[in-house]
Amino acid sequence: MADRTMPRDSARAYWEARHAEHDELTSGGHIGLDRAGNELFYAQRLGTLLSLIGDLSSPTAPLFVLDAGCGKGHFARALARCGHRVDAFDASATAVDHARDRGGGPRYAVATLDEWRSAWPYDTVVCVDVLFHVPDDEEWAAGLRNLASLVRVAGRLIVTDEDTGRRTPRGAHIVHRPLTAYRAELEPLGLRHTLSRPYGFRENRVGFHVFTRTR
Incomplete structure (x- = not known):
């Protein structure tokens, strides 16, 4: 049975408050770390993310990248600085307003994971530390499937979670799901797991x- 301890409206209210009350790094990073710790946490994740996306972008043929659940836009701006064409969205209007004020190239919008639509598929869709903050299983699956639908053939969907071996709730705001749960949703849609x-x-x-989308 799906865990419904955190309805969508309550989750949105939680993130609105968190983005309003904390700085750019803490609000979307590790709430238990100080500023210096979050600087390191962001830098390490960004370095790995960039190595996974690769350096195939160019001024004449930039990669088309979506940052799903972008928070205040830290990763989206970094991806834009690396020459990628970036769309980014978040369910928190407070976070998106902050990201727009910072500018830096990405196009921002307010949406949930299952709401975002695009007229064109993306080369890469990234969703960093977002899906395990969706406690409801049906909402999680709907969001994941929608993200998968946005990836072009041979493109990649990059998500983050623990591989716990089983569904593992941690308080009201976190549910970690194993890689097998992601594969069960994504493989029927033509996406094959290629790397952890x-x-x-x-x-x-x-x-x-x-x-990676194979069909």
Whole structure:
């Protein structure tokens, strides 16, 4: 049975408050770390993310990248600086307003994971530390399937979670799901799991999972 301890409206209210009350890094990073710790946490994740996306972008043929659940836009701006054409969205209007004020190239919008639509598919869709903050299983699956639908053939979907071996709730705001749960949703849609890479940051057990669209 789906865990409904955190309805969508309550989750949105939680993130609105968190983005309003905390700075750019803490609001979307590790709430238990100080500023310096979050600087390191963001830098390490960004370095790994960029290595997974690759350096195939160019001024004449930039990669088309979606940052799903972008928060205040830290990763989206970094991807834009690296020459990629970036769309980014988040369910928090407070976070998106902050991201727009910072500018830096990405196109921002307010949407949930299952709401976002695009007229064109993306080369890469990234969703960093977002899906395990969706406690409801049906909402999680709907969001994941929608993200998959946005990836072009031979493109990649990059998501993050622990590979716990089983569904593992942690309080009202977090549910970690194993890689097998992601594969069960994505493989029927034509996305094959091609790589996992842990963060390797302190005690954090989350890592990147890369899925490549084969059809």
